[in-house]
Amino acid sequence: MHDEAAESSAHLRGDSPSPSRQLAIGAAEPVRVEGSSPERAREWEQAWDSPAQTGASRLPAAVNGAPVAAPATPEQPDWLRASASPVSVGDGPDLVELTRDSPFLDLDSPMTAYEWFKAVAMVPMLLLRAVLVSLIVPLVWLTLCLLTAGIPLNVPLAPWRVAVLSTMLRSWADVLMRIGFGFWGWRVTGWENIKAAEACRALIVFNHVSYVDGVALVRIFPPSGLANTSVAKLPFVGAILRALCFLFVRRRGSNDAALRGTACAGAGNTTELMHARAADPRYPLFIVAPEATTKPAHCLLAFSTGPFVGGAPVLPVLLKYRSRYFNPGWGRVSTAWHFFRIQTQFCNHLEVTILPTYRPSATERADAQLYAGNVRAMMAAALGAPLSDQGIAQQQALKRAGVQVDWTGRRIVQRPMRKSAVTDALRAPLLKK
Numbered sequence: 001m002h003d004e005a006a007e008s009s010a011h012l013r014g015d016s017p018s019p020s021r022q023l024a025i026g027a028a029e030p031v032r033v034e035g036s037s038p039e040r041a042r043e044w045e046q047a048w049d050s051p052a053q054t055g056a057s058r059l060p061a062a063v064n065g066a067p068v069a070a071p072a073t074p075e076q077p078d079w080l081r082a083s084a085s086p087v088s089v090g091d092g093p094d095l096v097e098l099t100r101d102s103p104f105l106d107l108d109s110p111m112t113a114y115e116w117f118k119a120v121a122m123v124p125m126l127l128l129r130a131v132l133v134s135l136i137v138p139l140v141w142l143t144l145c146l147l148t149a150g151i152p153l154n155v156p157l158a159p160w161r162v163a164v165l166s167t168m169l170r171s172w173a174d175v176l177m178r179i180g181f182g183f184w185g186w187r188v189t190g191w192e193n194i195k196a197a198e199a200c201r202a203l204i205v206f207n208h209v210s211y212v213d214g215v216a217l218v219r220i221f222p223p224s225g226l227a228n229t230s231v232a233k234l235p236f237v238g239a240i241l242r243a244l245c246f247l248f249v250r251r252r253g254s255n256d257a258a259l260r261g262t263a264c265a266g267a268g269n270t271t272e273l274m275h276a277r278a279a280d281p282r283y284p285l286f287i288v289a290p291e292a293t294t295k296p297a298h299c300l301l302a303f304s305t306g307p308f309v310g311g312a313p314v315l316p317v318l319l320k321y322r323s324r325y326f327n328p329g330w331g332r333v334s335t336a337w338h339f340f341r342i343q344t345q346f347c348n349h350l351e352v353t354i355l356p357t358y359r360p361s362a363t364e365r366a367d368a369q370l371y372a373g374n375v376r377a378m379m380a381a382a383l384g385a386p387l388s389d390q391g392i393a394q395q396q397a398l399k400r401a402g403v404q405v406d407w408t409g410r411r412i413v414q415r416p417m418r419k420s421a422v423t424d425a426l427r428a429p430l431l432k433k
Helices: 003-013 038-049 078-082 095-099 113-121 123-148 159-180 193-200 213-220 229-233 237-243 270-279 335-343 362-366 368-383 392-401 421-427
Strands: 187-189 203-206 226-228 247-249 314-322 349-354 403-405 412-414
Touching: 095 392, 095 403, 113 123, 113 335, 123 159, 123 237, 123 335, 159 213, 159 237, 193 314, 203 213, 213 314, 213 349, 226 229, 229 237, 229 247, 247 270, 314 368, 362 368, 392 403
Parallel strands: 187 349, 203 314, 226 247
Antiparallel strands: 314 349, 403 412
16 A cells, blocks of 8 residues: 555644654755744744644644544654754745645655665666667657647647547557556556446546646646747647647736747636636646646645636546655655656556545535635545645745755755746746736
């Protein structure tokens, strides 16, 4: 079973944290500490010990009918006891509050001796995968470019193009899942629910866990979605999204000369355009992640109400990764190191469950917040996962502060930020509450 998910779930429920979950924040670069008076240190210690800081108010009263116990007050980390005052992030929350019970920080997948053994033993397989993928990628990219050549953005493809692209993308995604990522044992249940969703043009909603999610979902549907116009210009990724008939939206204030004259949607009416695209039978089913970001913890983050504003039916899709030693969930960690670790596992496991279409009541159609909350609760119950009120705002705060788990998987560190235009383009939330 998924031990990491079980430990994370237990931690979020308030069970006693395992030793590996004790915060031990260090820094590769010096952490700036404002002030050094003993009085401020005592004030901070009192704030740490106060009930208001335990985070109990963030947990639901019950999950699946079972009462949720308040979490035990965590032990002060060594770095905090050594500091004279809290470490602040500008005018925002302090680092301790950001990292407390954070679903974006995974300390349950450390680099043990066994993980080091796998990292060394699987290097030949990693090299073989790299060679195979490097041979396939140019062929796929060339085919995608040829089949989408001359088609403006946000214009539907001819049915024959869609059929060819769908077949090719499904096959390539399956190869990438099994050979590229080592998900030899992944399985899908609920295929019969897709036809009903297509009949009523339901919007696909899923719990976002990892960068692997997109590959798995392309193998199943493949779906349309939402992306910035800047992504359309990215090598390979842009060709895939164009082939999937993504809705490309120009960010507010964008003045990209390369995209002038194309059928790009404005940023002010994104939600309306999304629902119009989802209802159009000329396009594949539209997919969106209401959480708007990934996380390693086995929980559901706060949902955006954007997908639920129109009151259209939704098709909930659940992704559950299982691994004994390494959690494929992507949080605040080095992306390159996380990718290396997922590549050096003997076998990765994923279960995808396609639930029946959720048709909202009249009350839910009139109240997007209620609709989103009910779908979220239903998905959490089916996953056996707790609810967290953290979301994209907390993830972005950690990112701005440079907070992440180090390469050992045992410590939380604060590092200088590295600007990445590609990562920002792919992970920037387009749907806001």
